[in-house]
Amino acid sequence: MSATNPEPGGRTAAVIPAAGRGVRLGPGAPKALRALGGTPMLVHAVRAMAQSRAVTLVVVVAPPDDTAVAEVQQLLADSDAIAEVLVVPGGETRQESVRAGLDALPADVDVVLVHDAARPLVPVDTVDAVAAAVRAGAPAVVPAMPVTDTVKEVGPGGEPGAPEPVLGTVDRSRLRAVQTPQGFDRDALVAAHEKTALEGDGATDDAGMVERQGHQVVLVPGHEEAFKVTRPLDLVLAEAVLARRRATSGF
Ligand SMILES: Nc1ccn([C@@H]2O[C@H](COP(=O)(O)OP(=O)(O)OP(=O)(O)O)[C@@H](O)[C@H]2O)c(=O)n1
Numbered sequence: 001m002s003a004t005n006p007e008p009g010g011r012t013a014a015v016i017p018a019a020g021r022g023v024r025l026g027p028g029a030p031k032a033l034r035a036l037g038g039t040p041m042l043v044h045a046v047r048a049m050a051q052s053r054a055v056t057l058v059v060v061v062a063p064p065d066d067t068a069v070a071e072v073q074q075l076l077a078d079s080d081a082i083a084e085v086l087v088v089p090g091g092e093t094r095q096e097s098v099r100a101g102l103d104a105l106p107a108d109v110d111v112v113l114v115h116d117a118a119r120p121l122v123p124v125d126t127v128d129a130v131a132a133a134v135r136a137g138a139p140a141v142v143p144a145m146p147v148t149d150t151v152k153e154v155g156p157g158g159e160p161g162a163p164e165p166v167l168g169t170v171d172r173s174r175l176r177a178v179q180t181p182q183g184f185d186r187d188a189l190v191a192a193h194e195k196t197a198l199e200g201d202g203a204t205d206d207a208g209m210v211e212r213q214g215h216q217v218v219l220v221p222g223h224e225e226a227f228k229v230t231r232p233l234d235l236v237l238a239e240a241v242l243a244r245r246r247a248t249s250g251f
C-alpha cells in the first residue's frame, strides 16, 4: 500500500500507554508511577514527548480505575511538564490501552506517536525524527536498533525450565529491535487497531498491526537510551543514565 500524506495544518499527538502493572519489575506501584530520579517514570515520558516541537497534545492512558486516573491527572497537573494533556483509563492489555488513547483524540489530530511510559529516557531527537518521517508521508515509522546478541530459534520445549532444542540461528544482520515512539498516520493506525480487535488477534507493537494491513513500515535510527524499563536491572541502568544527564547538564 502506498504512503499517505497527512493534511498540512493537522496536529501531532502522543499517546502514552501507562496502564501496565509492571509484573516483571517486581512488586510495587504500577510501573509508570514508580520513581526514576525521584520523579515517576510517566512524568519523564510525558516530558520527553512534550519537548518535541511537533507534539501539541499528550494522551496518557492510566491504569483502569478511577483512583489511578485521578492520581495521574494530579501528578501531571503538579509537574512542570507540558503541552496539553488528557488522561483516560486503559485496558487489560497494551493494545486495549492504546486503543483507549486513540478513541480520545480530537478530530484535528492526523499524526499519532505511540510511546511506552516504560521508555522514560527517549531523547527528543528520536521523537522528532519519527514525527518528521510521518509528516513526510510514511504511514508508519519505527525507531530501531541493531541486534547485538546472536539469536537462536527454538522448537517447542518440554517441561518448563528444561533445556530447549535449537532449530537454527537467525541472520542477525537483518534483525532490528524496535523501540517507541512509533509514529503513524492516524487513519492507518486506527483502522489497523479496529481490524486487529475484530479479528481477535494480538500484536506486541502497534506497527505490527499496521504491517498486517499492507502498509509499508519504515525504520529510523533508535537510541540506546530509549530502552524499555522492564526488569529490575533496567531501572538501575535508567538511574545511572539520568544521573549522568543531570551531571552533564548541571540540573
Ligand atoms: N494493560 C496494559 C499493559 C501495558 N501498558 C503499557 O504498555 C507499555 C509497555 O508495556 P510493558 O513494558 O510490558 O509494561 P507492563 O505491562 O507494565 O509490564 P509487565 O508485562 O512486566 O507487567 C508500558 O508503558 C505499560 O504501562 C498499558 O498501557 N496497558
Ligand SMILES: C[C@](O)(CO)[C@H](O)COP(=O)(O)O
Pocket: 094, 116, 177, 178, 179, 180, 204, 205, 206, 228, 230
Ligand atoms: C512496543 C514495544 O516497546 C516495542 O519494542 C514492545 O513490543 C512492548 O512489549 P511489552 O512486552 O508490552 O513490554
